[in-house]
Amino acid sequence: METKTLFPFHDAAVVEPIKELDLFSSARPELLLHRRRRRSCSPDVDIGLNLATSGSSRVTEEEKSSKSRVIEVKVELSRVLDENRRLRSMLDQLAGRCEALHGRLVHLLRERDRRRAAEKPDAGGIPEMMENDKSDVGAVPELPRRRARVSVRARSDASMIGDGCQWRKYGQKMAKGNPCPRAYYRCTMAVGCPVRKQVQRCVEDRGVLVTTYEGSHNHPLPPTAAVMANTTAAAAAMILSGSASSNLGDSIMAGLQRPFPYVAASPAVDAATLGAPFPTVTLDLTQSYSSTAALLRQLQQQQQMPLDLRCLLPQQPPMVETVTTAITKDPKFTAALAAAMASIVGSPRPSSAGPSDSSGPGLGPATYGPPQFPKPCATFSFK
DNA sequence: CGCATTTGACCCGCGC
DNA sequence: GCGCGGGTCAAATGCG
Numbered sequence: 001m002e003t004k005t006l007f008p009f010h011d012a013a014v015v016e017p018i019k020e021l022d023l024f025s026s027a028r029p030e031l032l033l034h035r036r037r038r039r040s041c042s043p044d045v046d047i048g049l050n051l052a053t054s055g056s057s058r059v060t061e062e063e064k065s066s067k068s069r070v071i072e073v074k075v076e077l078s079r080v081l082d083e084n085r086r087l088r089s090m091l092d093q094l095a096g097r098c099e100a101l102h103g104r105l106v107h108l109l110r111e112r113d114r115r116r117a118a119e120k121p122d123a124g125g126i127p128e129m130m131e132n133d134k135s136d137v138g139a140v141p142e143l144p145r146r147r148a149r150v151s152v153r154a155r156s157d158a159s160m161i162g163d164g165c166q167w168r169k170y171g172q173k174m175a176k177g178n179p180c181p182r183a184y185y186r187c188t189m190a191v192g193c194p195v196r197k198q199v200q201r202c203v204e205d206r207g208v209l210v211t212t213y214e215g216s217h218n219h220p221l222p223p224t225a226a227v228m229a230n231t232t233a234a235a236a237a238m239i240l241s242g243s244a245s246s247n248l249g250d251s252i253m254a255g256l257q258r259p260f261p262y263v264a265a266s267p268a269v270d271a272a273t274l275g276a277p278f279p280t281v282t283l284d285l286t287q288s289y290s291s292t293a294a295l296l297r298q299l300q301q302q303q304q305m306p307l308d309l310r311c312l313l314p315q316q317p318p319m320v321e322t323v324t325t326a327i328t329k330d331p332k333f334t335a336a337l338a339a340a341m342a343s344i345v346g347s348p349r350p351s352s353a354g355p356s357d358s359s360g361p362g363l364g365p366a367t368y369g370p371p372q373f374p375k376p377c378a379t380f381s382f383k
Numbered sequence: 384c385g386c387a388t389t390t391g392a393c394c395c396g397c398g399c
Numbered sequence: 400g401c402g403c404g405g406g407t408c409a410a411a412t413g414c415g
Contacts, residue, residue, distance in 0.1 A: 169388060171407060184406070198406095 151212045154285040160199055161211055164225025165189055167197065178203040190219035208286055
């Protein structure tokens with residue numbers, strides 16, 4: 001981290017420079033100040049002032065100058081501490097609102113379920129498809145069913161990105177407008193798991209693999225898969241609820257239970273992704289994520305977030321940066337991101353698992369067992 | 384022989 | 400109604 005010397009006129013050996021305060025680190029700045037105050041009061045500390053009587057007028061000038069500098073610095077420190085407290089308070093408020101909304105949503109959904117059970121005691125439960133596909137649970141039957149998809153773009157030479165799940169290929173087709181075939185996989189980690197995914201190379205950049213997930217797993221996931229699944233679930237929940245409040249459902253609950261939106265990318269609804277008629281959010285792991293603020297603003301502008309979640313976002317751009325900084329400095333964020341990255345580029349892929357003969361460019365047999373990963377390719381960066 | 388993949392056929396929704 | 404395209408099925412094939 002950059003170091004600012006606030007006392008350039010002092011002997012560095014006597015007064016150590018004050019480092020720039022990390023507003024979100026675990027080291028409490030107030031304590032720092034407290035320690036410094038205590039040190040400054042200690043009789044052992046040389047405060048750097050020459051109190052000798054020789055040249056007394058010059059010393060007096062220097063003394064006045066130093067004292068005024070000390071006062072200035074104290075004021076500045078006080079201002080920074082105030083700002084720090086204010087930012088912490090904002091973050092606490094945001095977390096509190098999120099918690100409250102989550103609790104409220106859980107309550108409403110339980111109420112809804114109770115009402116439905118009371119109204120239709122002989123309904124025989126929800127249909128199998130609805131039961132398996134949690135993203136549909138909240139849909140109103142008269143409204144068209146909306147099935148969210150999450151598209152993950154990652155740079156890879158392999159036929160499939162390793163996401164920790166086991167998949168079985170059940171089809172392959174040539175899609176219009178793309179010379180590369182599209183492969184269809186379904187999850188085989190549990191009987192009846194409704195999750196499917198499509199894998200296709202990007203027409204603009206053959207090095208980019210576009211993987212589109214649909215549905216929710218009906219079984220426990222290994223940690224590496226859980227990270228990706230959580231991310232896609234949160235993203236799916238976001239777009240499902242973005243324009244139709246009546247579609248608030250269990251998927252949103254799933255999303256709210258995640259460190260939303262820890263891993264996020266271009267949130268634009270990508271209707272062109274694989275020609276999907278469904279709302280699709282794209283997680284672009286080929287891009288450099290230097291600006292989560294841009295993401296948040298985009299979410300605001302496109303109103304892709306649920307109404308109630310939108311209110312959690314700051315309304316003024318400077319605060320967006322503030323929240324972004326908070327998110328990106330959060331060790332949990334870093335950990336989640338690292339796990340997500342590990343699920344994608346975590347280990348080298350065996351050469352035998354490469355693209356097969358006639359199955360088309362870059363689309364080989366499905367991988368099984370432990371996750372197999374393409375070579376490291378996706379890029380993230382934080383400033 | 385069992386299992387996974389391949390691939391042509393079929394189904395379905397949508398636009399004209 | 401028809402054609403098109405996306406998605407799925409299932410018989411055929413390949414492989415260990």
